[in-house]
Amino acid sequence: MAFKNFIRAAMAAAAISTALGAPARAEVSEVRISKGFGILYLPLIVMQDQKFLEKRAKAAGLGDVKVTWLMLDGGNVINDAMMAGTLDFAGTGAPGFVTLWAKAKGIPGVEVVGVSGMSSTSLWLMANKPELKSLKDFTSSDKIALPGIKTSLAAVVLQMIAAREFGDANYAKIDPMTVSLPHPEALAALTSGKTEIKAHFTSPPFQYIEAKSPGVHRVLNSVDYLGNLMLDVTFAPKKFTDTNPKMTQAFIDAMDDANTLIASDKKLAAEIYAKTSAVKVDPADVQGMIEDKDARFTTTPEGVMKFAEFMHKAGSIKVKPATWSEMFVPQLAGRPGS
Incomplete structure (x- = not known):
């Protein structure tokens, strides 16, 4: 909805600019x-x-x-x-x-x-729950933190990995388990072990910091599934x-x-x-x-x-x-x- 509203506003502004014959100007x-x-x-x-x-x-x-x-x-x-x-x-x-x-x-x-x-x-999926050893071990109660659900870098890479793990038709299988958190906040939540966050799909330096934290382990490495993108x-x-x-x-x-x-x-x-x-x-x-x-x-x-x-x-x-x-x-x- 926000995108559609922006499109309407941007098109209206463009129309006004054209009607007024906006003059050429120097670069910003x-x-x-x-x-x-x-x-x-x-x-x-x-x-x-x-x-x-x-x-x-x-x-x-x-x-x-x-x-x-x-x-x-x-x-x-x-x-x-x-x-x-x-x-x-x-x-x-x-x-x-x-x-x-x-x-x-x-x-x-x-x-x-x-x-x-x-x-x-490489992006690493880090977890603080010992039972989580692969994507197949995650349940609806095991929340995965990443910067933005569905369209963020981490979200789409996780979908691509899920497609490899569960088949193309099930690329979105893990989406309901993801929650949106900036990396620094997700790191704090995962290492504290006191929140619903059981995993964090992240990039350096956060994954390296988490790897050194007691009770946190790596579940997977994106490069192993997708190569270096x-x-x-x-x-x-x-x-x-x-x-x-x-x-x-x-x-x-x-x-x-x-x-x-x-x-x-x-x-x-x-x-x-x-x-x-x-x-x-x-x-x-x-x-x-x-x-x-x-x-x-x-x-x-x-x-x-x-x-x-x-x-x-x-x-x-x-x-x-x-x-x-x-x-x-x-x-x-x-x-x-x-």
Whole structure:
């Protein structure tokens, strides 16, 4: 309902703008970007710390650009903020982006577009109940915490795993057991053992912290089921990237800068993450997470079509892209995405 209301409002605003003949204007001088919790957002965290976007924007002739950062977690929350017009760029789980791209495609003033790839790693399902050794052991009373039900990154990855475990027709079998909680709160609930939360499907550093907690064990690793997929991407309103091509390119360049730093100086990247983390982490531990064989940080979207294909087959999106590049800005067209 909220999405339909936004579409009506956005279309009305677009009609008014057209009627008034809104004049062309210079590119924006302020950019609003959202990031979330966890190592998957490391490129954005490094970009913010090193002011890479400010530097790239200035080099592109855009002057002194103000960059405002927001902390948002969960596909639903991020999508709502984007639809409300309070974000210019957002880091999010690939499924959340694909959902919004498919819903908004073809609607002027509402469409969104991918701007870059971001990261991939393993997601672990952690549990504090000894009897939970596989998905088949979960019952309706065993609640699984994740950032957002049904459309968040963790929710869709869990659906894909359930499809492998129980058959394609039963991809949503675990959905009724999931509850929405930001990762830091879910970590506290799981390790306390005093709530209805019996499991947490999460990303680094939270899974590593939980693995060290008494009474908590790992049930599964997403990579064992699905291989290494690009889990997080960045996206923006299409009308923003169309009217701000230099800023869009500056953002892509800043992402490349951040990923270059992560690849060349993992120690510094770990220190940057640790000082801004919502939970206390040792930089040395963070460096180990970055060096994990399943961790990858790249601006090129890789494996996003696997999400689109699964979600279309499951019926959660009605529009299936023909190729990965259909979902992303043309500046990425020459990259070897998938």
